Amino acid sequence: MVPLGIFGGEKEENLSSYLVSATGKNQFLCLDAGTINAGINKAIENKTFNTDENTVLKEYIKAYFVSHGHLDHVSGLIINSPADSKKNIYAIPFVKNILLNQYFTNEVWANFSDEGAGAIGKYHINAVEPQKIFEIPETNFKAQFFELSHTKTHESSAILINHQGQYLLYLGDTGADRVEQSNKLENLWKNIAPLVRNKSLKAILIEVSFPNAQKENLLFGHLTPNLLNEELNKLAFLVGKEHLKGFNVVITHRKPTGKNPEIIADELKANNPFQVNWVFPEQGVKLSF
Ligand SMILES: [Zn+2]
Ligand SMILES: [Zn+2]
Structure with a gap:
């Protein structure tokens, strides 16, 4: 996996986008597309890729998954579209409608x-x-x-990727079930529980946008460290606590305002009841699972 962007706002050069490929292949699915070009250049600078930016954009990226319609998840895709090659975008129907009716309109951008x-x-x-x-x-x-x-009005989505029985789960922006008055995360946990138990799920990527101090009425459909642990508690109940020990949980979408990213990381490290392996991705730095 090569993160092209890791934050959840403000930093236009470093917004949610993660390239994922089977090991040793340059056949990437791009999970969200907040930042593309700046992330590719960072990865080349770090020698994660030994080629030029055009080759990564046009040849290495085979397809996109767009989790939801917010700009911090699609702006890189839109802005880079003239330089891109012909490819597939995958999304739930709600998100496809946003791409067609709000972005590829011939008004805000060409279709x-x-x-x-x-x-x-x-x-x-x-x-x-x-x-x-x-x-x-x-x-x-x-x-x-x-x-x-x-939030009540905006549908988001997660993608479970299966490569020959090895799985990776990427979640777009999400609130906690209790706050959202929803059961969508519970449904997801039930679906992936067998894969956690048999160790075929290698990692999950999930957002933590705000520190614990953020009031629940001001979360706007996002998670805090405590709310992530509240959700992991449900997963632990389904799979057995011992199966979460050392499990890779990649933290995405921290809002970069002030010292938020550091505070969120500190709060997660200070309270890790299931002894999962918190991973804090860096732009352009390869992760392997
Ligand atoms: Zn977002
Ligand atoms: Zn969002």
Whole structure:
């Protein structure tokens, strides 16, 4: 995995986007696309990639997954579309509609999709219903979407990637079930519990946007360290606490205001009831699971 961007706002050069490929292959699925170009350049600078930015954009990235419609998850994809090659975008139907009706409109941007008025035909946007298992051409990945609640009015989603029986789970922005008055995370935990138990799920990427001091009525569909632990407690109940020990939990989408990223990391390290392995990604620095 190569993070192209890791924050949840403000830093336009470093917003949520994670490239994932099977080891040794340059066949990446791009999980969200807040930042693309600046992340590719950082990865080249770090010698994570030994090629030029055009090759990474046009040839290494085979497809995109867009978790939800917010700008910090799509702006890199939109801005880089003229330089990109023809490829697939995958999203739940709610998000496909946002891409077509709010971004590829010929008004805020040219219609780089292959449908509707003035279609340039670069991107084929595949709407896939939650829970349905599908294949992503050129990557050898199978995938499955799950719905997430990101405030009452905004649907977000998670993707479970399967590469020959090895799994990775990436969540877009989400609130906790109790705060959102939802059961969408509970449903997700039930679905992945067998994969945690048999150790085939290698890592989950999940957001923690705010420190614990953030008031629950001001979370806007996001998690804090305490709320993440509240959710992991439900997963622990399903899989058995011993199965979470050392489990890779990659923390995404920290809001970069002030010292928030450091505070969030400190709060997670200070309170780790299930002894999971918190991972704090860095832009352009490869992670292996
Ligand atoms: Zn976001
Ligand atoms: Zn969002």
